[in-house]
Amino acid sequence: MTLDQITIAPIFPMWLIFLLFVFGAASAILQFFLIRRRLGHSKALIISILRLGAILFLISFALNPSLVVKKEHRTSPTVAILLDTSLSMGQPGQTGKASRLDEARAFLMEGQNPLLKSLSEKYEVKVFELGESLKAVEVDELARLKPGGVKGDLNAALQELRGKNTLAVLLSDGHLKWDSGQSNLPLFTVPMGNPIEYKDLLIKTVKAPTLAFRGREVVIDVTIKNYGYTGLTLPVLLKDGIKLLTAKNTHIQVSPGEVTTSLSFIPDEVGQKNLSISIPQQFGESLVANNSVNLSIKVVRDKIRVLMVSGNPSMNYRFMRMALKSDPSVDLLSFVILRTPSDILNVPTQELSLIPFPVETLFSKEIKNFDLLIFDNVSYSLYLSPHHLESIRDFVREGGGFAAIGGPHLLDEGRYAVTPIGEMLPVRSVGKEDYRRDSPTRVRLSQAGTVHPLTRLSLDVAGDGSDLLSFWQDMPPLDGINLLEAKSSSAVLLETVDGTPWPILTVSNYGKGRVLALATDYSWKWYMGKVARGKGNMAYLKLVDRMVRWLTKDPGLDPVQMTLPENPGSIGKETEIRIKLREGDLAPNLRSPVLFSVFSPEGLKIESKLKPTEQPSEYLGSFLPQKGGIYKIKVETQAGHLEEFMVIAGPLESLDAAPDHEQLKMISSSTGGKYLSNADNLLREIEGDTQKRGSRFIEEKRSSVWATPYVMAIVLGLLVSEWYFRRRWGLV
Amino acid sequence: MISRREFLSLTLGLTAGLLFPGPKLSLSASSPQFFFAQLKYRGGEWDPNPDFVEPMIEELELRTSIDGMKERRVTTLSDPDLFFYPFLYIAGKYEFDPFTPQEREMLRRFLTYGGFLFAEDTVGAKGFGFDQAFRREMKQVLPDHELKRLPADHSVYQSFYIIGNIGGRQKVNSYLEGMTIDGWTPVIYSQNDLSGAWEKDRFGKWVHECVPGGEFQRSAAFKMGINIIVYSLTSDYKKDVIHHPFIMRRQSL
Numbered sequence: 001m002t003l004d005q006i007t008i009a010p011i012f013p014m015w016l017i018f019l020l021f022v023f024g025a026a027s028a029i030l031q032f033f034l035i036r037r038r039l040g041h042s043k044a045l046i047i048s049i050l051r052l053g054a055i056l057f058l059i060s061f062a063l064n065p066s067l068v069v070k071k072e073h074r075t076s077p078t079v080a081i082l083l084d085t086s087l088s089m090g091q092p093g094q095t096g097k098a099s100r101l102d103e104a105r106a107f108l109m110e111g112q113n114p115l116l117k118s119l120s121e122k123y124e125v126k127v128f129e130l131g132e133s134l135k136a137v138e139v140d141e142l143a144r145l146k147p148g149g150v151k152g153d154l155n156a157a158l159q160e161l162r163g164k165n166t167l168a169v170l171l172s173d174g175h176l177k178w179d180s181g182q183s184n185l186p187l188f189t190v191p192m193g194n195p196i197e198y199k200d201l202l203i204k205t206v207k208a209p210t211l212a213f214r215g216r217e218v219v220i221d222v223t224i225k226n227y228g229y230t231g232l233t234l235p236v237l238l239k240d241g242i243k244l245l246t247a248k249n250t251h252i253q254v255s256p257g258e259v260t261t262s263l264s265f266i267p268d269e270v271g272q273k274n275l276s277i278s279i280p281q282q283f284g285e286s287l288v289a290n291n292s293v294n295l296s297i298k299v300v301r302d303k304i305r306v307l308m309v310s311g312n313p314s315m316n317y318r319f320m321r322m323a324l325k326s327d328p329s330v331d332l333l334s335f336v337i338l339r340t341p342s343d344i345l346n347v348p349t350q351e352l353s354l355i356p357f358p359v360e361t362l363f364s365k366e367i368k369n370f371d372l373l374i375f376d377n378v379s380y381s382l383y384l385s386p387h388h389l390e391s392i393r394d395f396v397r398e399g400g401g402f403a404a405i406g407g408p409h410l411l412d413e414g415r416y417a418v419t420p421i422g423e424m425l426p427v428r429s430v431g432k433e434d435y436r437r438d439s440p441t442r443v444r445l446s447q448a449g450t451v452h453p454l455t456r457l458s459l460d461v462a463g464d465g466s467d468l469l470s471f472w473q474d475m476p477p478l479d480g481i482n483l484l485e486a487k488s489s490s491a492v493l494l495e496t497v498d499g500t501p502w503p504i505l506t507v508s509n510y511g512k513g514r515v516l517a518l519a520t521d522y523s524w525k526w527y528m529g530k531v532a533r534g535k536g537n538m539a540y541l542k543l544v545d546r547m548v549r550w551l552t553k554d555p556g557l558d559p560v561q562m563t564l565p566e567n568p569g570s571i572g573k574e575t576e577i578r579i580k581l582r583e584g585d586l587a588p589n590l591r592s593p594v595l596f597s598v599f600s601p602e603g604l605k606i607e608s609k610l611k612p613t614e615q616p617s618e619y620l621g622s623f624l625p626q627k628g629g630i631y632k633i634k635v636e637t638q639a640g641h642l643e644e645f646m647v648i649a650g651p652l653e654s655l656d657a658a659p660d661h662e663q664l665k666m667i668s669s670s671t672g673g674k675y676l677s678n679a680d681n682l683l684r685e686i687e688g689d690t691q692k693r694g695s696r697f698i699e700e701k702r703s704s705v706w707a708t709p710y711v712m713a714i715v716l717g718l719l720v721s722e723w724y725f726r727r728r729w730g731l732v
Numbered sequence: 733m734i735s736r737r738e739f740l741s742l743t744l745g746l747t748a749g750l751l752f753p754g755p756k757l758s759l760s761a762s763s764p765q766f767f768f769a770q771l772k773y774r775g776g777e778w779d780p781n782p783d784f785v786e787p788m789i790e791e792l793e794l795r796t797s798i799d800g801m802k803e804r805r806v807t808t809l810s811d812p813d814l815f816f817y818p819f820l821y822i823a824g825k826y827e828f829d830p831f832t833p834q835e836r837e838m839l840r841r842f843l844t845y846g847g848f849l850f851a852e853d854t855v856g857a858k859g860f861g862f863d864q865a866f867r868r869e870m871k872q873v874l875p876d877h878e879l880k881r882l883p884a885d886h887s888v889y890q891s892f893y894i895i896g897n898i899g900g901r902q903k904v905n906s907y908l909e910g911m912t913i914d915g916w917t918p919v920i921y922s923q924n925d926l927s928g929a930w931e932k933d934r935f936g937k938w939v940h941e942c943v944p945g946g947e948f949q950r951s952a953a954f955k956m957g958i959n960i961i962v963y964s965l966t967s968d969y970k971k972d973v974i975h976h977p978f979i980m981r982r983q984s985l
Contacts, residue, residue, distance in 0.1 A: 312797035313965035314765045315818045321967060322846060322916075333974060336966055338892055340797045347955075353890045353970055355978045437764075476816070521765065525816055531845040532815035 006705065008063045017062045024059055028052035039729050047731075050722035057715045065705040072699070077166040077690040078124040080185075081108065081116070082157060083145065084172035084192070085131040088657040090147030091173070092286055093193055100192035100659075101147050104171040107190060107679060109142065115679045119686070126165070130172070134160055148651070153177045154667065158185050166690055167673065169682065174660030180670055186689060187673040188682060193659030199228035201282055202290035202656055204258060213302040214270050220295075222277055223260045227658045229282060230255040237278050238263045245275070256658065267299040269399055270553065272645050274630050289652035294630055296645045301329075304552050307362065307370045308334040311377040311409050319524035320376065320405070323544035330548060333370075335362075340382065363388035367395045371552045377407025377521055381415050393420035397511030401551030406482045407521035408435045426490030426508035427517045430483055440477035442497045443504050445469055449493035451638055453557045453582070454507065454516075454550045457542050471539075473497065476529030478504070482519035490515075507550070514551045558582075560635045560642040569648045571625055577644075579610075579619040579635050595636040596621040601629025628653055766792070766961065767801035769817035771849075772808050776828030776862060780854040783939060784927035791930075791954050792961060796892060800961075809835035814842055819964050823852040823927060827861035831869055840873050843911075843918040848964040854925040856902035863923065870911065870919065877911045879921060886910070888920060890970045890979050891962040892955075899952025900924025901940045908956075916967055920960055929953035 010017060032048035039047070083104055093103035108116040116139065119125045129135045129145055130152035137145070154176045161168055167186045173193040207221040222236055232252045238245045245265045252259055267273060278292035285291075306324060310317040313336055324332045338354055339345075345352075363384065367373070373392060380389065396402045404410055404425055411429045416422040449455040450468060457471075472494065483502055486492045490508035495501040506517045527540035549557040561580040569575035581594065596610040596619070608623040625631060628650025634643050661675075668675040673689075676682045705711060726732045768785050772778045789800040804821075807814055809831060814820070820842070831839065843849060853863045870879055882888060888908065889895040898906060904923040911919040929950045931939040942949040970979065 312765075312799070313962050314798075315965060316765070318965055318967050319846065321969065334969065334972065336969055337797050338962065339795065343796060344794050346795065347893065351893055351955075353892060353894050353975070353979050355975055527846065528815040531841060532812060534841070537845055 005068050006065050007068055007702075008065050010062060011064050012062045017059065020059045020062070021056065024055035025052060028055060035731065039731070043725070043729055047722055047725050047729075050718050050725070054715055054718040054722065057711075057718065061706055067703050067705055069701040069703070070699070071701070077122075078126065078164065079119055079686065080161050080165040080168040081119075081125060081127045082130045082134075082168055082170045082172075083108075083127065083137075083142070084152055084170065084176065085129050085145050085147055086149055086151050086175055087147055087651060087655060088151075088173055088175040089192065091193065091657040096194075096197065099147065100173050101145065104190075104192050105142055105145075107171060109139075111679065113679075115683065118683055122687070123166070123690070128157070128161075130154070130157055130170070130176075151175050151177050155179055158187065158671070161185055167686065169686070170664070170667070172664060173657075174663040175657070176663065176667075178663065178667055180666065185671065187668055187671040188685065189664040189668040189673065189675050190682065191659065191661040191664050191675070191677055193661075195659040195661055198286060198658045199282075199284045200286045200290070200656075200658060201226050201229060201234070201279055202287070202654060203277060203279065203293045204654060204656065206277055206293050206295060208295050208297060210297060212267055212273075212297050212299050214267050214299050216302065217264050217266050218297065219262050219264045220277065221260055221262050223258055224250060224252075224279060225256070225258045225656060226252050227256045228284070232282065234279055234282070236261055236263060237280075238265060239276050239278070240273060267297075270299050270301055271399075272643075273297045273299055274645055287652060287655065287657055289650060290655045290657075293653055294628075294647050294649075296630060296647050300555070301371060301552070303329055303331040304372065304548060304554075305331045305370045306333070306372045306374060306548065307367070308332060308374040308376060309378050310334065310336040311379055311407065312337055314377070314407070314521060315524045316405060316407070316521045317376055319527050319540065320374075320544060323527075323541050324548070326541060327545060327548070337378070337383070357383060359383055359385075359388060363391050367391055367400075368398075370395075370400065372401040372403065372548060374403045374405060375421075376405040377409045379409040379412050380419070380421065381412055386419070389420045393424055396424055396513035396515060399512035399553075401514050401516075401548075401553075402510075403516045403518065403547060403551060405521065405523075406435075406517070406519040407480070410435070410482045410517070410519065411484070424510040424515050425487075425517055426506040426515050427482075427484040427486055427503060427519065430485050434483050435480065436483055437480035439498075440479050441481060441499075441502075442477045443472055443475060443494045444497045444501075445472045446492045446495055448491040449505070451559070452491065452493050452507070453559055453640070454543075454546045455493045455505065457539065457546065475539075476525045476532075478520045478522040478525065480520060480522050484517070484519050514553065516547060516551055518547075555642075558642050559640040560637055562633065562635060562642055562644045564633075564644060564646055569625055569631075569646060571628060571648060571651055574622050574624050575646070575648070577621045577633055577646075578613075579621055580615075581617040581619075581637060593637070594619055595634075597634045597636075598623040599632040599634070601627065601631065603632075764799050764801045766798050766818055766965065768804040768819055768821050769807050769814075770804050771820060771822040772806050773822070773824075773831070774829040776824045776826040776865065778822075778824055778828070780823055780825050781925070781927040781931045781939070783933060784931040787932045788927075788930045788954070788957055792958055795958060796962065798961065798965065809838050814838065815847065818848065819961065820847060820849045821852075821927075822849060822866070823854050824862040824866075825853070825855040825860070827865040830865075831872070836869070836873050843874065844913065846916075847918060849919045850960055850964070851919065851921045852925060852927055853904075853921075853923040854901070854928055856904060856925055856928075858904060858923060866921070874911055874913075874919070877913060879909050879911055879919070882908045882910045882917065882920070886917070887968045887970045888917065888959055888963040890975075891959045891966060893959055894979065895952075895956055895959055897949075897952040898922070898924055898926075898956050899929060899942070899945070899949050899954070900926045900956075901928030901942050901953070903943070903945060903949065908960075917963075920963075922956075924953070926953045926957050930957060 028048050028051050031051060032044050035047060036044040085101060089101040090099050093100040127137050127139060129137045132149045134157040155178060162185050165185060167188065169188045169190065171190045171192060202225050203222060204225040205223045209218060212218040229252050233249055235247045235249050237247045246263050248261055248263055250259055250261045274296050276292055276294050281288050281291060317336060321334060324330050335357055411434050414429045417429055445455060445468060456468060481496060481502055481504065486503045486506045490506050492503040492506050494505035495503050504519050508515050527537055530539050531537055546557060559582050563578040565575060596608055598606050598608040600606050606623060608621060610619055610621045613620050625648040628648050631646045631648055632643060633646060635641060665675045674685050676685060785804045786802045789802045792798055792800050807817065851866055855862060867879060902925050909921040910917040928940045929942050930953060933939050
């Protein structure tokens with residue numbers, strides 16, 4: 001069958017074409033009257049008609065007429081079968097014995113008249129797997145398909161199938177990405193699973209901060225969804241490893257429905273908290289893996305609480321106090337021993353402003369509320385009993401910081417050696433005369449000091465272009481120093497220059513805490529020495545700041561910075577971690593190699609990659625998580641190491657696998673298809689639909705009229721004929 | 733012609749210099765955490781009470797946990813070691829020559845960045861030579877700050893003793909004055925001649941009588957001196973929350 005018609009596509013506006021037409025007709029009529037007297041009426045009429053014809057033909061070029069030829073073709077109908085293979089299709093189907101995917105396969109291939117076979121006899125049938133993407137599969141591959149991956153994108157799939165197929169059949173439980181909208185391709189949906197019999201409890205969402213402050217309440221909102229558990233009261237548990245932090249009973253009122261509850265806890269120590277939220281398994285639950293969720297919260301300090309005890313009023317105390325007080329993030333409580341028991345008391349006590357030193361309260365009860373303890377030239381034996389010293393040691397062992405500032409009483413004339421304080425200090429006495437105030441001495445940076453964050457403060461504070469080594473050597477000499485030796489487990493960062501290199505600044509770890517010994521009571525001269533040279537006070541303030549932050553494990557001081565991806569990682573997708581090293585002020589020969597390791601939730605080291613980025617001292621680490629859980633990421637350099645934790649959601653975590661047949665009904669109705677669960681009915685409906693629509697398509701051909709030589713011949717013929725008659729009748 | 737005042741100044745200065753020469757210590761020699769560094773200036777009389785240091789340090793060591801040096805250091809505003817002196821002391825009776833711009837800049841930097849200056853007018857009356865010259869100079873050194881009467885709850889009155897009576901050789905003022913920068917008072921000024929009340933001769937006798945309060949006034953002067961020294965080493969430590977209610981209770985007794 002052929003449908004022909006002429007269409008026009010004017011190349012000028014129609015009014016202009018009309019004007020040209022009127023002008024051409026008028027000129028032909030005028031010519032007729034002009035030549036009629038010479039040639040007579042009939043001859044003039046012939047010539048004028050010929051010219052008018054040629055002009056009109058030429059003007060009608062502007063209308064650009066085209067000849068449209070339509071041809072209808074009949075085809076054999078094509079049916080696309082979409083088999084949903086997303087993760088939820090692995091859940092129990094109608095019978096509860098086989099999975100939904102198994103039942104979908106059986107629906108297509110089993111029974112007296114297998115649907116796939118019946119369809120193939122009448123139509124061209126193509127089978128597709130609808131998982132993360134649409135993928136064509138052969139019939140014999142169907143048995144090998146496994147459920148997995150995220151929800152399929154049905155809109156994208158229909159877009160791809162449109163025009164190539166007459167209709168599509170979808171076998172799914174309804175867990176699909178679908179934005180309601182029109183589709184040219186009718187979709188017949190076949191539901192899998194049984195929404196009435198389906199029973200499950202799942203933790204649908206968890207809203208928790210990624211950052212929390214120690215000592216401040218953290219609130220976590222947990223939304224629980226249920227299918228088939230009306231009237232149930234169940235506990236929601238928040239755990240840190242196996243330790244239960246809190247639990248809250250939640251009552252379920254409607255099914256299916258959601259209920260949100262809030263859990264709260266107060267983190268008591270800084271660091272990464274790897275937590276889990278869980279609900280106990282209930283009888284008849286289809287899926288248990290979605291009853292728990294892992295989360296990781298970083299706990300930091302809001303303020304660093306420092307307890308400083310000074311053995312006597314001194315310049316060292318005043319300048320250190322000034323530095324600590326100038327830092328708004330430090331909450332300082334200090335005690336200065338203004339008089340010793342041997343000092344005379346020549347006035348009534350009410351004339352003294354001295355308060356009793358609350359040693360018992362501080363060192364037995366309150367010590368755990370501090371982050372850092374500073375002993376500034378304190379003779380412990382006068383004030384502290386052995387159990388106070390043990391309490392201090394336990395405080396550090398559990399993660400606290402301890403700084404011993406020098407002076408004649410730093411080691412209490414050797415008495416510290418046999419105490420818990422002596423055990424944890426990074427230095428030991430070399431004899432009873434452990435303090436010297438005879439000749440001032442300068443300090444220099446040790447090899448360890450060049451890379452340690454505590455002493456690496458040249459470029460940002462010196463501001464005079466000096467390098468790190470000369471920056472420290474230019475510091476004013478110290479009048480008094482303690483004569484100590486460093487323990488093998490500690491690192492000497494600063495040492496004296498003249499004669500025996502006595503350690504001045506020594507650090508070490510003790511248990512979970514950190515310890516520092518500054519073996520001088522003249523560090524304040526580093527402050528005034530810089531001021532005297534007109535270089536401000538930043539060097540000293542920064543040194544004290546770094547001492548505090550290093551001792552309290554401030555992550556901002558870590559030589560390694562790690563940036564985890566904003567969105568949580570998922571299984572099978574490469575996860576990238578950005579790593580930045582604070583080595584910008586180090587000479588290239590002091591820069592250290594970087595080791596990047598990733599450990600699975602079971603603690604096993606897994607394959608990972610590390611490559612430098614275009615930015616200096618920046619790297620990109622990556623790994624491919626194979627399962628859900630909390631992964632440990634570790635970066636090691638010579639200057640230090642850093643560990644972070646990352647939650648990779650498990651495949652079934654938060655999975656809501658309840659069949660959503662309402663969505664299937666909506667999809668079929670909006671695409672012009674039908675929602676059917678019976679194979680025979682489906683076959684009948686497909687037949688009816690293909691007949692109604694008819695399997696045809698129309699081929700359309702369009703050709704320009706002026707492109708044909710006949711039209712051009714007519715125009716030329718008219719013009720030549722006119723010229724011939726004009727010449728014959730003596731007008732040319 | 734030399735004036736009478738200049739003659740007296742010169743004689744006293746020479747006598748002090750010959751009999752009790754100040755130690756010429758430099759930074760290369762170590763020193764205890766606390767010592768007096770007395771400022772020597774041009775004109776006037778820079779050393780009106782040359783023997784105040786030893787009695788004061790003796791009392792300081794006897795009553796507090798502070799170890800001090802019984803010898804003072806004499807310095808000038810052009811001394812580069814000025815910044816390492818914990819307690820700068822200036823005293824006098826008469827007007828002195830203006831500081832040079834370099835000296836003023838040095839003192840400004842010293843006081844702005846944590847140094848401490850205790851100044852004393854020892855003449856025993858208000859508004860005379862040293863008082864006028866010192867106020868003039870401090871206006872130049874710290875033009876954005878004023879020498880003001882320190883309030884009764886200032887830390888200097890509570891740093892060791894709870895002070896109600898300033899004491900001194902003369903009872904000129906019942907208060908101290910000071911210049912405060914961001915909560916810290918780097919300049920404290922007295923007109924009661926505290927050091928005159930502290931001073932003993934070589935035989936251990938008081939050099940001056942304290943009028944009109946006698947020995948009670950002298951005792952108060954020592955307490956005030958100790959408080960000023962403790963303040964210079966602890967700043968506003970006594971303003972910490974933990975001390976406040978305790979001091980309030982003691983003051984109400």
